[in-house]
Amino acid sequence: MGELLAILEKYNHLLLNGTLETLYMVSVSLVIAVIFGIPLGVLTTITRKGHILTNNVLNKILDGIINIGRSIPFIILMVAIIPLTRALVGTSIGTTAAIVPLAVAAIPFVARVVDNALLEIDPGIIEAARSMGATPLQIIVKVLLPEALPGLILGVTLTAINLIGYSAMAGAIGGGGLGDIAVRYGYQRFRIEVMVQTVIILVLLVQLIQWAGNKIASHFDHR
Amino acid sequence: MIEIKGLVKNYSTGQGVLHALNGVDLKVNEGEIFGIIGPSGAGKSTLIRSLNLLEIPDAGSIKINGKEVRSLKGKELRDFRRKIGMIFQHFNLLSSRTVRENIAFPLEIAGVPAGERNRKVDRLMELVGLSAHADHYPSELSGGQKQRVGIARALANDPQILLSDEATSSLDPESTEAILDLLKRIRDELNLTIVLITHEMEVIKKICDRVAVLENGRVIEEGEVIDVFLNPQQELTRRFIRTVIDYTLPEGLEEMVIKGTLVRVTFKGESTHQPLMSLLVKKYQIDANILYGRIDDIQGTPFGTLILEMIPNGGSIDQALNFLKEQGLVVEVLKNG
Numbered sequence: 001m002g003e004l005l006a007i008l009e010k011y012n013h014l015l016l017n018g019t020l021e022t023l024y025m026v027s028v029s030l031v032i033a034v035i036f037g038i039p040l041g042v043l044t045t046i047t048r049k050g051h052i053l054t055n056n057v058l059n060k061i062l063d064g065i066i067n068i069g070r071s072i073p074f075i076i077l078m079v080a081i082i083p084l085t086r087a088l089v090g091t092s093i094g095t096t097a098a099i100v101p102l103a104v105a106a107i108p109f110v111a112r113v114v115d116n117a118l119l120e121i122d123p124g125i126i127e128a129a130r131s132m133g134a135t136p137l138q139i140i141v142k143v144l145l146p147e148a149l150p151g152l153i154l155g156v157t158l159t160a161i162n163l164i165g166y167s168a169m170a171g172a173i174g175g176g177g178l179g180d181i182a183v184r185y186g187y188q189r190f191r192i193e194v195m196v197q198t199v200i201i202l203v204l205l206v207q208l209i210q211w212a213g214n215k216i217a218s219h220f221d222h223r
Numbered sequence: 224m225i226e227i228k229g230l231v232k233n234y235s236t237g238q239g240v241l242h243a244l245n246g247v248d249l250k251v252n253e254g255e256i257f258g259i260i261g262p263s264g265a266g267k268s269t270l271i272r273s274l275n276l277l278e279i280p281d282a283g284s285i286k287i288n289g290k291e292v293r294s295l296k297g298k299e300l301r302d303f304r305r306k307i308g309m310i311f312q313h314f315n316l317l318s319s320r321t322v323r324e325n326i327a328f329p330l331e332i333a334g335v336p337a338g339e340r341n342r343k344v345d346r347l348m349e350l351v352g353l354s355a356h357a358d359h360y361p362s363e364l365s366g367g368q369k370q371r372v373g374i375a376r377a378l379a380n381d382p383q384i385l386l387s388d389e390a391t392s393s394l395d396p397e398s399t400e401a402i403l404d405l406l407k408r409i410r411d412e413l414n415l416t417i418v419l420i421t422h423e424m425e426v427i428k429k430i431c432d433r434v435a436v437l438e439n440g441r442v443i444e445e446g447e448v449i450d451v452f453l454n455p456q457q458e459l460t461r462r463f464i465r466t467v468i469d470y471t472l473p474e475g476l477e478e479m480v481i482k483g484t485l486v487r488v489t490f491k492g493e494s495t496h497q498p499l500m501s502l503l504v505k506k507y508q509i510d511a512n513i514l515y516g517r518i519d520d521i522q523g524t525p526f527g528t529l530i531l532e533m534i535p536n537g538g539s540i541d542q543a544l545n546f547l548k549e550q551g552l553v554v555e556v557l558k559n560g
Contacts, residue, residue: 128315131275132329132380133301142331146319222360223318 014181014194019201021095022177025170026163029099033106033163034156040066040107041114042140048119052126052136066115069108074166077105078173098175102166106159113155117148150221157213161206168202178202224416225251225274225384230283232269232440243269244280245440251433256410256417258427258448260463261437267420270437271386274418275307276300287384305333308377312389314369316361322348322372323357329379347375351405367398374405378413385409387419391426403430424463428452428521436460449521453489454553468528470515483512483532484540485558488547490527499550507546508538530557 044066046052047059072080078101082092085100121144129143145152168179178198186195232244243266251257261267272278274285276292285292295303316325326347330340348354351371361369370390377385387406391399407430410417421427427434427448434451436444436459444457452468455461465471470487503509515530533540547554 122313122315124311124313124315125317127277128309128311129328129332131277131304131307131309131386132332132376133304134332135301138332142328143317147317149319220319222362 014185015178015197015201018176018178018181018198019205022164022167022171022179022202022205025095025098025102025167025175025177026160029102029106029167030156030160030163032099032103033110033159036103036107037110037159038114038152040111042118042144044111044115045118045144046136046140050123052130052139062111066108066111069105070112072105074101074105075169077101078170093174095176098167098170098177102163102170105166106163109162110155110159113159114148114152117151117155118144120151121147150217150223153217153220154213157209157217160209160213164202164205164209224253224288225249225418226284226286227270228284228286230270230273230285231281232266232273232278233281242440244273244283246283247437247440247442249435249442249445251416251418253416254410254414255432256407256419256430258431258434259418259420259437260422260424260427260434261420262459263422265437266440267422267437268388269440271388271418271420274384274386275304275309305329305380306382307384307386308380308382309386309388310370310373310377310390312392314361314366314373316369316372316376318361321358321360322353322364325361325372326375326379329376333380343379344375347378350378350409351375365398366394367401370394370398370402371405374402374409378409383416385415385417387417389421390419392421392423399426400429406430424467427463428467428519432522436463449491449524449526452519452521452526453491468517468519470528470530472514472530476514483510483534484556485514486531486533486544487555487557488527488529488531488552489555490529490550490552491521491524499547499552502546503533503543504536507543508536509540509543510534510536 040062044059044062047055047062049056049059078098081101081104084104085092085097088100089097091097125147126139126143129139134142167175167177168182171177171180172183174180178201182195182198185191186198227247227249230244230247231242234241234243245266247266247270249257249259259267259270269278273280274287274292276295280293283293292303317328320328323344326344327340330343335343345354348357351374353368353371353375356364356368361372364372373390385406390406391402394402403426406417406419409415419426419431431448433446434448435442436451436457438457438459444451444455444460451460452464455464500511500513503511510533512532512534513529514532516528518525518527520526533543544554544556
């Protein structure tokens with residue numbers, strides 16, 4: 001009996017730690033992805049033909065970067081950028097090290113999500129702002145981003161959920177987190193109950209994030 | 224005030240070059256409401272967007288208060304645009320901002336401090352009758368209310384000129400009426416010059432002082448609204464007038480009127496005070512049969528339209544028609560007897 005409790009405690013401790021590690025990886029990489037992805041997405045949109053700072057060459061380059069970034073499978077990206085990870089974090093193993101490939105993978109994703117959200121805005125609204133003598137920066141800050149806010153929030157939500165999936169893969173090569181636990185205990189040691197528990201936690205996390213994202217987005221949606 | 228000369232704008236499309244503006248000349252006087260009417264594709268939208276350089280013309284000149292607009296760039300252009308208000312068919316309000324915040328938007332852009340901004344927004348909301356809706360979002364407003372927000376927003380930076388791009392085209396008749404009244408009122412109160420484009424002759428008839436008819440990128444007719452109604456020169460203009468004063472006789476009726484000559488008589492102002500019908504009968508021995516008649520009000524001037532069937536009763540039709548013309552009436556023979 002005492003032995004069983006000890007095992008349970010050990011696993012609970014393990015699951016709690018894993019959850020925290022996952023949250024840490026996802027949230028930090030999400031913040032980084034948003035910081036870099038939003039400007040990248042905005043720049044892609046406004047350089048499109050007919051937009052406020054049309055620049056065909058720059059647009060094609062940015063569009064290409066985003067597409068390439070999104071087409072590399074995460075597991076390959078993770079390995080491929082190990083030198084970058086080492087340079088930035090000092091190691092390529094561990095939870096903090098996993099943040100680098102996660103962020104790198106999420107930046108183009110966020111950029112595309114931003115690009116799509118901004119393209120949804122009625123061009124008439126942008127024209128009205130131009131007719132008032134707004135500068136391109138004023139149009140970005142006062143028109144594009146606020147008008148696209150609900151779409152941006154949903155896009156960030158989507159990115160967060162994707163990152164949870166990626167973080168499980170990062171776990172598989174020593175990044176820690178729930179994915180790591182599922183693989184090491186559930187898969188390699190045939191502890192089905194541990195695997196089931198981690199999956200339940202992941203499902204709940206995803207549900208919670210989507211629910212919160214929807215709530216916040218609809219709060220800001222006045223269309 | 225606004226002088227447009229030889230304005231040209233071409234678009235290259237998949238099928239070749241589209242000549243949106245084909246050498247437009249126009250003059251808009253200070254304080255007037257100038258209407259530009261034309262069918263869709265005539266170049267109205269391109270023309271009005273050229274006035275604040277939302278469209279860049281290929282050739283020609285646009286002078287506002289003697290200053291060439293086409294040479295403006297960067298900050299100069301933005302400062303110039305702040306002095307020209309614009310309203311739109313689909314209102315183009317920011318959905319993320321309340322009424323108050325939408326009206327404050329151009330003031331924020333112009334860098335007006337918050338205190339002054341608030342005072343100004345309050346005044347503007349009162350001017351357009353929206354004070355009760357200050358904290359509503361556009362999605363909670365009716366079309367007419369949205370356009371009021373659009374108008375208040377366009378007036379925020381005290382413009383001298385207001386451009387109206389089909390501002391009533393997506394409104395119901397009642398809201399259209401109210402918005403047109405509002406435009407006229409603010410023109411009078413603020414001494415604005417308003418340039419509007421529309422495809423509805425009703426709008427021209429109701430509030431415009433002068434009108435230009437645009438077809439295929441050219442001005443085909445231009446003048447005081449009452450004169451254009453009285454004596455349209457172009458078939459397109461006649462068609463537009465018929466959309467508000469429909470003197471087309473019911474089908475079949477024209478065939479029945481075989482005896483007489485069918486004549487359209489239009490007149491304005493004092494001409495309506497003459498007892499013309501009795502003179503026709505007594506002096507010119509013509510029996511005149513009124514098939515259609517109405518009197519409209521164009522900018523406060525009575526404007527009459529009559530369709531007469533004239534049957535000679537000893538007199539001559541030509542003499543009678545000359546007499547009517549001498550009285551200052553515009554006479555058009557629709558069908559000879």
